[in-house]
Amino acid sequence: MSDDKSAAAYWSANVRVITICLIIWALVSFGxxxxxxxxxxxxxxxxxxxxLGFWFAQQGSxxxxxxxxxxxxxxxxxxxxxxGVDEE
Amino acid sequence: MSQFTLNLIVVGGSFALYIGIAIWARAxxxxxFYTASRGVNPIVNGAATAADWMSAASFISMAGLIAFVGxxxxxxxxxxxxxxxxxxxxxxxxxxxxxxxxxxxxxGDRFYSQTARIVAVVCLLVCSIxxxxxxxxxxxxxxxxxxxxxxxxxxxxxxxxxxxxxxxxGMKGITYTQxxxxxxxxxxxxxxxxxxxxxLTNNPIxxxxxxxxxxxxxxxxxxxxxxxxxxxxxxxxxxHHHSMLNMVLFTMSLMxxxxxxPHVIIRFFTVPKVADARKSAGWALVFIxxxxxxxxxxxAMARLNIITTIYPDGTAAEPIRYDERPDWMRSWxxxxxxxxxxxxxxxxxxxxxxxxxxxxxxxxxxxxxxNEIVTFNQDILVLANPEIAQLxxxxxxxxxxxxxxxxxxxxxxxxxxxxxxxxxxxLKSVFMPRITDKQELVAARISMAFAIALAxxxxxxxPGFAAQVVALAFGLAAATLFPALMLGIFSKKMNTxxxxxxxxxxxxxxxxxxxxxxxxxxxxxTNMLPNSEEYWLFGISPLxxxxxxxxxxxxxxxxxMKLTADPPEHIQELVESIRVPRGAxxxxxx
Numbered sequence: 001m002s003d004d005k006s007a008a009a010y011w012s013a014n015v016r017v018i019t020i021c022l023i024i025w026a027l028v029s030f031g032x033x034x035x036x037x038x039x040x041x042x043x044x045x046x047x048x049x050x051x052l053g054f055w056f057a058q059q060g061s062x063x064x065x066x067x068x069x070x071x072x073x074x075x076x077x078x079x080x081x082x083x084g085v086d087e088e
Numbered sequence: 089m090s091q092f093t094l095n096l097i098v099v100g101g102s103f104a105l106y107i108g109i110a111i112w113a114r115a116x117x118x119x120x121f122y123t124a125s126r127g128v129n130p131i132v133n134g135a136a137t138a139a140d141w142m143s144a145a146s147f148i149s150m151a152g153l154i155a156f157v158g159x160x161x162x163x164x165x166x167x168x169x170x171x172x173x174x175x176x177x178x179x180x181x182x183x184x185x186x187x188x189x190x191x192x193x194x195x196g197d198r199f200y201s202q203t204a205r206i207v208a209v210v211c212l213l214v215c216s217i218x219x220x221x222x223x224x225x226x227x228x229x230x231x232x233x234x235x236x237x238x239x240x241x242x243x244x245x246x247x248x249x250x251x252x253x254x255x256x257x258g259m260k261g262i263t264y265t266q267x268x269x270x271x272x273x274x275x276x277x278x279x280x281x282x283x284x285x286x287x288l289t290n291n292p293i294x295x296x297x298x299x300x301x302x303x304x305x306x307x308x309x310x311x312x313x314x315x316x317x318x319x320x321x322x323x324x325x326x327x328h329h330h331s332m333l334n335m336v337l338f339t340m341s342l343m344x345x346x347x348x349x350p351h352v353i354i355r356f357f358t359v360p361k362v363a364d365a366r367k368s369a370g371w372a373l374v375f376i377x378x379x380x381x382x383x384x385x386x387x388a389m390a391r392l393n394i395i396t397t398i399y400p401d402g403t404a405a406e407p408i409r410y411d412e413r414p415d416w417m418r419s420w421x422x423x424x425x426x427x428x429x430x431x432x433x434x435x436x437x438x439x440x441x442x443x444x445x446x447x448x449x450x451x452x453x454x455x456x457x458x459n460e461i462v463t464f465n466q467d468i469l470v471l472a473n474p475e476i477a478q479l480x481x482x483x484x485x486x487x488x489x490x491x492x493x494x495x496x497x498x499x500x501x502x503x504x505x506x507x508x509x510x511x512x513x514x515l516k517s518v519f520m521p522r523i524t525d526k527q528e529l530v531a532a533r534i535s536m537a538f539a540i541a542l543a544x545x546x547x548x549x550x551p552g553f554a555a556q557v558v559a560l561a562f563g564l565a566a567a568t569l570f571p572a573l574m575l576g577i578f579s580k581k582m583n584t585x586x587x588x589x590x591x592x593x594x595x596x597x598x599x600x601x602x603x604x605x606x607x608x609x610x611x612x613x614t615n616m617l618p619n620s621e622e623y624w625l626f627g628i629s630p631l632x633x634x635x636x637x638x639x640x641x642x643x644x645x646x647x648x649m650k651l652t653a654d655p656p657e658h659i660q661e662l663v664e665s666i667r668v669p670r671g672a673x674x675x676x677x678x
Binding site for chain 2: 007010011014015018021022025029030033034035037038047048049050051054055057058059061062063065066068069070072073076077080083084085086087088
């Protein structure tokens with residue numbers, strides 16, 4: 001890390017991507033699978049004879065979680081290199 | 089060859105493998121013993137974490153837990169996987185960068201306080217010891233069911249095997265046995281699931297089968313299941329029948345609790361780099377998802393299968409005669425997990441919801457006098473799967489080895505968390521700071537032996553609260569350790585007073601809330617209020633309270649931090665340094 005300014009910029013880039021990932025994390029689980037399920041059920045989409053919310057509760061949220069972690073890993077590896085703080 | 093001999097060969101073979109690994113992966117230093125010298129490949133660590141995480145309960149009970157409730161218990165699926173997102177994004181990379189051996193060590197150093205470290209040790213011990221009791225009893229039950237020995241004997245054999253590889257190899261031995269245990273348990277879980285899915289839906293992949301067409305009726309599988317369940321007075325499988333608030337809070341408590349459980353966190357200390365810690369969490373979730381996506385499919389299919397077996401001509405027609413029931417029902421009746429009672433003496437098995445008031449009229453009209461499957465243990469859905477799917481006996485033997493692998497791998501991880509807290513956080517840091525690395529390694533091995541003895545004792549004499557302990561472990565991990573760890577990383581100004589107050593508030597409030605409804609130390613009859621929705625504060629179930637405890641922890645810590653002095657300069661620099669990955673390799677030894 002060259003100076004305090006780039007340390008702060010690195011950290012805020014990290015916090016930004018964490019916030020975005022956690023919004024999606026909450027949306028698919030607490031949102032689509034539970035609280036917003038009645039809304040999703042109004043969409044004309046069914047999956048395996050039931051509504052989208054049920055799918056999110058039993059599969060969709062888990063698959064999204066996996067994608068989120070790998071996305072974060074990929075993104076942060078890039079940011080680490082950009083700020084020169086990756087592990088040599 | 090009899091089923092018993094086959095079970096003995098498969099289980100014995102898997103144990104020989106674990107012990108062989110232990111001899112190969114002996115620990116030579118404390119770094120080996122606590123963190124496998126941080127040389128574990130991130131994908132291997134992912135598989136080991138998955139085995140560490142998935143307990144006997146995940147393996148044996150999860151499918152049934154979902155099958156008998158349906159949509160409402162999706163909370164377990166989301167809660168026990170969503171925590172890995174929190175781990176990967178908020179904790180694992182920074183704790184790996186910090187580069188020490190235990191969770192309390194981070195809390196002690198970051199909050200520059202022996203008090204903070206000891207409070208963290210207490211929280212860790214309460215979480216991990218309550219959790220390990222269930223694993224030991226689970227191993228005992230699995231042994232007695234498959235190898236026809238007494239529960240006690242089974243538990244002692246399990247303890248002896250764990251003793252060999254955990255005392256000898258520490259984290260190094262545990263890591264590679266967990267890898268082997270993951271392979272055993274996932275194979276055992278998947279094979280019968282694939283065949284059941286093929287039989288019911290012609291789709292060999294169970295998670296896809298769950299959302300495809302039921303071959304016999306031509307309806308979507310879930311539609312068919314909803315239909316037969318409601319025809320028998322049960323509530324529909326996909327419907328929403330629970331309080332939304334408790335579903336959200338319970339899921340949240342499981343997620344935060346997962347991320348805060350020390351035996352899971354320490355797995356991420358074993359990888360070489362910070363970037364590996366992130367990646368490893370992703371792989372862990374992939375390996376966990378293989379089982380967690382299969383479990384709800386197994387559950388739904390097995391439940392449908394059982395109903396169509398009992399009502400071969402549809403729910404409107406007569407159920408099967410008792411003496412014509414399939415063989416697997418006969419064999420599981422002998423274990424007591426399944427029991428019938430011919431209440432109306434018609435020689436047939438009526439299976440329906442006799443608690444449903446709407447259905448009572450129909451039942452009376454058909455001359456039914458109560459549900460005749462009087463015992464229907466949820467574990468049967470997994471245990472009897474190979475027989476329901478008419479698979480050869482070696483598949484059942486594999487299930488036995490898989491259930492034991494799940495119990496042993498989780499027990500070993502917990503025991504390491506317990507023993508390293510004792511030898512490293514109490515002995516080395518508080519009582520005998522001058523001991524050498526060699527002496528500490530001996531101390532770590534003795535602590536491990538002590539932890540195994542304690543877990544065995546508690547497994548043999550389980551306190552009456554065995555069923556509630558998992559909720560307690562998650563609630564406390566969520567309310568105490570997770571907020572302290574997260575604040576230590578994300579708030580540079582968080583100080584000793586704030587963190588300690590937060591942990592204590594989380595610990596005390598959560599314990600009080602759980603004990604108020606479930607009894608002091610879970611002793612029946614000592615609860616101050618009945619454990620039912622109308623008495624719960626704002627309708628929040630004690631099992632869902634961990635999320636509230638965590639929130640109170642955050643608030644208390646923040647307020648106290650504002651009122652007290654900032655942490656010293658070198659601590660703020662420490663926080664700066666754990667936030668960046670560079671230099672993780674150099675922080676290994678200390």
